[in-house]
Amino acid sequence: MQEHxxxxxxxxxxxxxxxxxxRENVRNELFDHLMCRYETNLAVGMDEETARxxxxxxxxxxxxxRHQLGAVHAYAPRPSLxxxxxxxxxxxxxxxxxxxxxxxxxxxxTFIGVLCMLVSVFCLSxxxxxxxxxxxxxxxxxxxxxxxxxxxxxxxxxxxxxTVVDMLLTFAxxxxxxxxxxxxxxxxxxxxxxxxPFAACVIxxxxxxxxxxYFVILFNGAIxxxxxxxxxxxxxxxxxxxxxxxxxxxxxxxWNSDHEYKIEDSVKKKTAFALxxxxxxxxxxxxxxxxxxxxxxxxxxxxxxxxxxESAEREEIxxxxxxxxxxxxxxxxxxxxxxxxYRGCLNAAEFADETWDFTTDxxxxxxGTDYSTGVxxxxxxxxxxxxxxxxxxxxxxxxxxxxxxxxxxxDYNEMQCFPLNYGGEYNDDFLLILxxxxxxxxxxKPLAVYTDEDALTDSMTGVRFQMKNDVTVIHATNYNVxxxxxxxxxxxxxxxxxxxxxxFVTRLPLxxxxxxxxxxxxxxxxxxxxxxxxxxxPPKDNQ
Amino acid sequence: MKISKELAKGSTGLxxxxxxxxxxMYGYQIIKTIExxxxxxxxxxxxxxxxxxxxxEKEGCLEAYWCEAEGRKRKYYRITAKGLxxxxxxxxxxxxxxxxxxxxxxxxxxxxx
Numbered sequence: 209m210q211e212h213x214x215x216x217x218x219x220x221x222x223x224x225x226x227x228x229x230x231r232e233n234v235r236n237e238l239f240d241h242l243m244c245r246y247e248t249n250l251a252v253g254m255d256e257e258t259a260r261x262x263x264x265x266x267x268x269x270x271x272x273x274r275h276q277l278g279a280v281h282a283y284a285p286r287p288s289l290x291x292x293x294x295x296x297x298x299x300x301x302x303x304x305x306x307x308x309x310x311x312x313x314x315x316x317x318t319f320i321g322v323l324c325m326l327v328s329v330f331c332l333s334x335x336x337x338x339x340x341x342x343x344x345x346x347x348x349x350x351x352x353x354x355x356x357x358x359x360x361x362x363x364x365x366x367x368x369x370x371t372v373v374d375m376l377l378t379f380a381x382x383x384x385x386x387x388x389x390x391x392x393x394x395x396x397x398x399x400x401x402x403x404x405p406f407a408a409c410v411i412x413x414x415x416x417x418x419x420x421x422y423f424v425i426l427f428n429g430a431i432x433x434x435x436x437x438x439x440x441x442x443x444x445x446x447x448x449x450x451x452x453x454x455x456x457x458x459x460x461x462x463w464n465s466d467h468e469y470k471i472e473d474s475v476k477k478k479t480a481f482a483l484x485x486x487x488x489x490x491x492x493x494x495x496x497x498x499x500x501x502x503x504x505x506x507x508x509x510x511x512x513x514x515x516x517x518e519s520a521e522r523e524e525i526x527x528x529x530x531x532x533x534x535x536x537x538x539x540x541x542x543x544x545x546x547x548x549x550y551r552g553c554l555n556a557a558e559f560a561d562e563t564w565d566f567t568t569d570x571x572x573x574x575x576g577t578d579y580s581t582g583v584x585x586x587x588x589x590x591x592x593x594x595x596x597x598x599x600x601x602x603x604x605x606x607x608x609x610x611x612x613x614x615x616x617x618x619d620y621n622e623m624q625c626f627p628l629n630y631g632g633e634y635n636d637d638f639l640l641i642l643x644x645x646x647x648x649x650x651x652x653k654p655l656a657v658y659t660d661e662d663a664l665t666d667s668m669t670g671v672r673f674q675m676k677n678d679v680t681v682i683h684a685t686n687y688n689v690x691x692x693x694x695x696x697x698x699x700x701x702x703x704x705x706x707x708x709x710x711x712f713v714t715r716l717p718l719x720x721x722x723x724x725x726x727x728x729x730x731x732x733x734x735x736x737x738x739x740x741x742x743x744x745x746p747p748k749d750n751q
Numbered sequence: 752m753k754i755s756k757e758l759a760k761g762s763t764g765l766x767x768x769x770x771x772x773x774x775x776m777y778g779y780q781i782i783k784t785i786e787x788x789x790x791x792x793x794x795x796x797x798x799x800x801x802x803x804x805x806x807x808e809k810e811g812c813l814e815a816y817w818c819e820a821e822g823r824k825r826k827y828y829r830i831t832a833k834g835l836x837x838x839x840x841x842x843x844x845x846x847x848x849x850x851x852x853x854x855x856x857x858x859x860x861x862x863x864x
Contacts, residue, residue, distance in 0.1 A: 240778075240826070241801075272798075272799070273796075273799060276799060280806050
């Protein structure tokens with residue numbers, strides 16, 4: 209008697225056992241039993257056919273035995289298999305559908321969604337090998353997300369590399385998950401009237417992954433073109449729908465399989481340990497992120513001082529400034545605290561007598577875009593006779609005639625620039641940042657400054673610096689003072705248009721509009737107009 | 752005399768633990784031993800023995816190992832320490848139950864005489 213004579217009954221009896229390994233063991237055991245009974249029956253004189261039939265008959269009601277074996281060998285990690293599928297569906301939707309009703313909501317929902325998927329895949333991982341691999345890849349994916357958060361400030365290249373790695377891991381874990389689920393429902397697929405669209409789900413995810421990776425590499429996620437945005441959105445949406453539909457079908461199939469799932473105590477501990485390990489990594493990262501991003505940038509209130517100059521002195525300074533061609537409305541509205549910095553300034557004519565080549569460049573220049581902008585170097589001499597230049601800039605900021613002014617001290621001899629305000633250094637230039645905090649204008653020293661440079665033109669294309677997350681930056685500008693080949697000095701004041709505040713968790717800009725997709729604290733673009741702000745007219749407290 | 756299924760149902764686990772406690776056995780052997788020892792009072796549906804064995808194994812009352820016998824794999828069962836404790840517990844439970852039934856039956860008989 210060969211095993212295949214009992215194949216049909218063994219297949220039926222073991223058909224309710226989910227795990228392949230357990231199914232094999234029970235099958236072998238029952239085969240041994242049937243053979244023992246068969247041999248006994250032969251020994252008492254039955255023929256082969258009768259001995260076989262009697263052996264099967266002695267097993268009792270096959271449906272009852274099948275049901276009982278299936279119930280005993282039901283395998284469900286915590287929570288039950290059906291609950292794990294529900295958690296998987298919930299987590300997938302949460303991590304895929306990005307909604308933002310408040311700042312940071314998208315990141316929070318994605319984090320929770322990924323965590324739900326991680327727990328659910330962990331619960332499913334015991335069922336078969338592919339689900340175990342899916343869990344491993346999901347863990348790697350989760351850790352990559354944490355690393356991405358940490359390396360954001362390292363620069364665009366690091367961000368891109370880790371983002372692509374994260375996408376690969378997400379894709380791989382999903383494919384293994386689908387393969388594992390397909391194996392799980394395999395015993396019930398043929399008997400089920402409703403099929404599970406595994407093939408469509410795989411194809412959809414392949415297309416979605418390809419398209420998304422292409423856009424990330426090409427545009428770093430920031431796409432201005434409406435048509436391309438529609439394509440990307442459509443692909444992602446269709447993929448989400450198909451994948452969720454597949455998961456729901458799998459869940460229903462398992463539900464209708466009529467298994468009673470047991471909970472194993474050891475899985476409780478393993479789940480608790482896994483979650484504790486994850487928290488042990490996430491909590492320090494989140495705490496350090498909070499500490500780092502909420503460090504108080506060094507600030508100082510800028511207050512227009514009351515009159516501290518004698519009227520005669522004030523008049524002399526103003527006249528000297530006017531001699532450079534600085535508009536009267538600028539000079540007349542400079543507060544004494546600013547005028548004081550020009551104490552001892554030279555008249556333009558006196559300055560012109562000096563044999564400095566750059567004196568011809570100390571002219572008022574208007575960059576002029578929407579509002580008038582000007583810059584002027586004013587000659588000064590200190591008590592020791594050292595010559596230096598203080599650069600005054602101004603720009604009209606609104607149609608009511610309000611404007612901003614600021615100035616920087618530049619020592620011609622030492623070839624150094626000393627900003628009047630706190631500044632962060634980069635490339636020997638100076639960055640001045642003005643922010644608004646609690647209705648007050650503050651001068652800021654940035655916590656860190658990073659630059660991006662265009663390799664082709666060797667010009668700076670952007671500056672990133674960290675600020676406190678609750679600081680509203682009004683303006684940021686850098687001074688660039690260079691000596692040209694003919695010894696003329698070039699004053700270049702670059703204005704950074706305020707872009708976007710960021711949330712402290714991921715430091716993502718709230719609006720990708722003009723940020724070129726950089727994920728950093730603040731992203732600024734260089735504007736050709738030159739104005740920077742230290743002082744505003746009219747002052748806010750007088751409005 | 753055949754015992755009703757309901758009456759035998761609750762005793763099967765006890766019987767299985769009891770016969771295995773004496774020596775390691777495989778499924779068919781367990782059935783034959785119970786049949787012989789009970790003088791064929793207990794004649795189990797052979798198929799339903801295995802869910803019971805597997806359930807006891809998952810509970811930790813039995814542990815199993817495989818051997819080669821007659822050219823095929825055979826699964827033997829051995830009682831564990833937990834199984835022995837469970838056996839004692841069920842024996843006490845059975846003794847309490849049977850003594851109580853005996854007392855009640857004895858009371859009925861006394862009234863009828």
